[in-house]
Amino acid sequence: MSSDRDGIAVVLAGGIALGAFEAGVYEGLHEAGLSASLRWLSGSSIGSVTACIIAGTPRDRRVERLWQFWNGLASDPAPALSFWMGTLPDGPWREAANQASAWQTLLLGRPGLFRPRLALGSRVGVADVPALYDLAPLASRLAEFVDFDLLNHGDVRVSLAATDVVSGERVVFDNRQGCVIGPQHVLASCALLPLFAPVEFEGRLFGDGGLSSNAPLDLVVAEPAGRDLRCFVVDLFAAEGSRPHTLAASASRAGDLAFGNQSRRLLEGHEQSNHLRQLIAKLGDLLPPDTRVRPEVTMILAEGRAEPTDVAYIGYRAGLDEAGLGKVFDFSTATIKDRWDAGRSRVQHVLTSAERPGVQEA
DSSP: OOOTTSSEEEEEOOOGGGGHHHHHHHHHHHHTTOGGGEEEEEEETHHHHHHHHHHTSOGGGHHHHHHHHHHHHOBOSOHHHHHHHOSOOTTHHHHHHHHHHHHHHHHHOBTTTBEETTSSSOOOSOTTSOOSEEOHHHHHHHHHHOOHHHHHHSSOEEEEEEEETTTOOEEEEETTTTOOOOHHHHHHHHOOTTTBOOEEETTEEEEEGGGTOSSOTHHHHTSOOOTTOEEEEEESSOSOOOOOOSHHHHHHHHHHHHHHHHHHHHHHHHHHHHHHHHHHHHHHHHSOHHHHTSHHHHHHHTTOOSSOOEEEEEEOOOOTTSOGGGGGGOOBHHHHHHHHHHHHHHHHHHHHSOOOSSEEEO
16 A cells, blocks of 8 residues: 555545535546545545545546536526526626525525435434534435445545534544544534534534634644655635625625635644754754754654645635625536636646645645
8 A cells, every 4th residue: 555645635625516626626636647646635524525536436437426426416597598598608697697506505405415404304413403404415425426445445545524513623534543434424524513413423423624624734734744745735715805895795705714714824834834844854963963862852853854745725716706605505507617627727727837845826
């Protein structure tokens, strides 16, 4: 089995319908011939779903399986209008269609992903915690799209982030740290209160990983880096934006800032830690041999790293025609395709840029 510290790692954030962007990023990596180098997937919420589809599918079928998953979730809220006009051009018509798609999802749920919790049939999540939607459709869909035996015994390390709803502690399900990942772990990572009820097992109540770290990049960069490891962080909420002019735009911007700044702070911490570790490594070279072997000095020098982890940050920036606050619920066919294409294009830009150690943003 290959080392998970050599090759590439991919961190996948949460963001419901925005996750199509992550699937496009993976296609871009696959087209660049990097899928064979994939060693580690770290995800939260919809990022956990994407990670499990990738790790639980043979390499030559991953892009196809991802497209089947996202194409199966997409729909047209106004099929008659699209029939006569084709793909709507950018502008008021497209914005209205995106808004309609978001409202359709909010009212009816999304087949294959979630449904209103009042619907009959089996439920996912505890009964005593109120929630708007039920993740039972996703539970069924995971069985169709993920080979969990391959996921747990394949070459790719998978780390899924969830949150203990009672203690607030982040919990990580890792197939290299004694956890046999199954559907319940994925659902736990996706259970964003109050949209989805928390999931209970092993005596703990679990909620969405985004409640503690929406893009759990620290899981990867905190460990000693291999010389050839490159980490791609795929974030679905842009910290940069524009001045909001409506109440909906203000609410949408607040969501972007809340989740996008999580990743920024983690990246800043990563850079500071790398700088400190490089200084420690240089210090070790300057100390006399009799000082370096002292136990207290040895412990400090063990934290030194000469090689920083190479991190490429790939952020999704919503288009002007997207559905504002409701963009995470917009599963319209055109928008899903646009997000997928944007992910593929963004990672192609990163791969063709001048490579350098540290943090590279796109």
